[in-house]
Amino acid sequence: MAVPYSPLKRFVVLDLSRVRSGPAAVRQFADWGADIIKIEEPSEVKDDKPGGAAKFSDYQNTHRNKRSLTLNLKDPRGKALFLELVKRADVLVENYRPSVKKKLGIDYESLRAINPRLVYASISGFGQDGPYADRPGLDQIAQGLGGIMSVTGEPGHPMRAGIPIADLSAGLFAAIGVLIALLDREQSGQGRWVQTSLLQAQVWMMDFQATRWLIDGEVPGQSGNDHPTSAPTGVYPTADGHINIAAMGSTMFSRLCEVLGMPEMIKDPRFTEAGLRVDNRADLNREIIARTRTRNSADWIAALNAAGVPCGPILAMDGTFADEQVQHLRMTRQVEHPRKGPISIMAQPVNFSDGELPAPRPAPETGANTAEILAWLGVDAAECERLRGAGVV
Structure with missing residues (x-):
């Protein structure tokens, strides 16, 4: 009989990411039991926050199994609390533009001085350096630059993939990189700076289409729904x-x-x-x-x-989730949301023998866990209220 399996529960992960690529990486740790602390600005209006049915569902999909802490990193008191968290953390994931994290003083070199065992993961649009490093990076831009739009759709009409493939694959590569760095830390005792980008992930995902150019000198084109190199x-x-x-x-x-x-x-x-x-x-x-x-x-x-x-x-989405094999694979899980009641979320596509995912928790409201996380840092209730009143948390 399968029992709840939380192999990553010993790790504390600080999540400073937003939108999709960073949360896609963090979700791999959240679902397998790591303690995820999602850090948000107290007064910032997030563009990934619930604001209608579509926003709510995507937020639950992206940020489940986390705790939420509001913290003003621009205030010295907020910065000091953040550094206390860094001392206790195993992993930090962020997808700021390179110049932003340096301006805030939360770049890898600054935090490594405080916690040399920290595995620091950065996901950017185009890389941490180079001519495009500080450009804003979005999935569709990476799709165009990375080649997938040139081989998708009918000839003469570039077409984006129907999912944010650059975001999602960059998140997965970042998670793989973090796991490798954690394994390396068991021997070296030192953390690493793990770096990937939407552009790197998208280029890698071109796979055999990229190889057609690199080895054969052939520029692949669009072939619609036909396989580019096989028929029928x-x-x-x-x-x-x-x-x-x-x-x-x-x-x-x-x-x-x-x-x-x-x-x-x-x-x-x-x-x-x-x-x-x-x-x-x-x-x-x-x-x-x-x-x-x-x-x-x-x-x-x-x-x-x-x-x-x-x-x-x-199949359309309703048909996919009604399919008998998809149901057999248990690709959904039930979560009890405090306001919405039972909702369905996507399950992990990985199974382990004799173990199953721990019971999922809904995505937290902003700052829902601020008091308990600060108490973990030794901040008493009275001081927590003073910090809240001053806009620090």
Whole structure:
């Protein structure tokens, strides 16, 4: 029987990040039991705060399993309290522009002098130095600069990915970097400055498309829903919608032809080799589409799967979470919100044998845990109220 599993509970993480890339990194630690202290300015209006249904849901998704402390880092008293937290912390995550953290005096070198064991993670738009270092960085800008928009969509119409892929992948890479630094600290006793950026993450995510240029000297273009280097692989219309079919390789292609009732295509000189099928993709797709239109999606999916041909439906979000395999994988978790009651959040896509995630907590209201965190630092209730009155917390 699985039991609650909190392998990261021994770590204290200071979260100075906002919007998505930094919180995406911190969420990996929050879900696995680390003590996350989310630090916010007392009077600042956050652009990731709840302000309607969409904002509320995204805030719960991004900031669950944290404690919230309000702290004015521009006030010497607030700065002093922050440095006390740094002394006790294992990890700090921030996504300020490089010049901002230096101006506040919370850059890596300044904090390393206080706690040499601190693992300090920085996520920026374009890197901590270089010609673009202090530019404001947003996901879509990184998508354009990093190449994904040039290979997404139909030819002649650059298209952004439907999710903030640069933000999310940068967060994941930062989390991986922090974990590596924590493992290294077990031997060296020293922390590290972990650095990544939206641009680095997006370029890395180009994977085989980048390799086509780096090794083959080929500039990839847009191929819509077709796979750029394999055919037939893409989206095909049916009598009641569309399905994905991925018949890579000659064996899969032969199986597809048999299921479609078109065995003559196996020996068609236009389609006998993988390269020919790519070169004659338009003709090949035209032949397949004429047949897939004759039956509904469920029929084709059943027949193709039975023959071992990779295929599947194209679902909207409601259909995804209604899918029997998604439900089997328990990709959602229930959280009891103090005002909204039970809500569903995304589960982690990683499982461990004989262990499950600890019970999730909703994202905290701003400053909800200020008093308890200050008490941990030795600040009594009366002093906490004085600091609150002075706008320090």
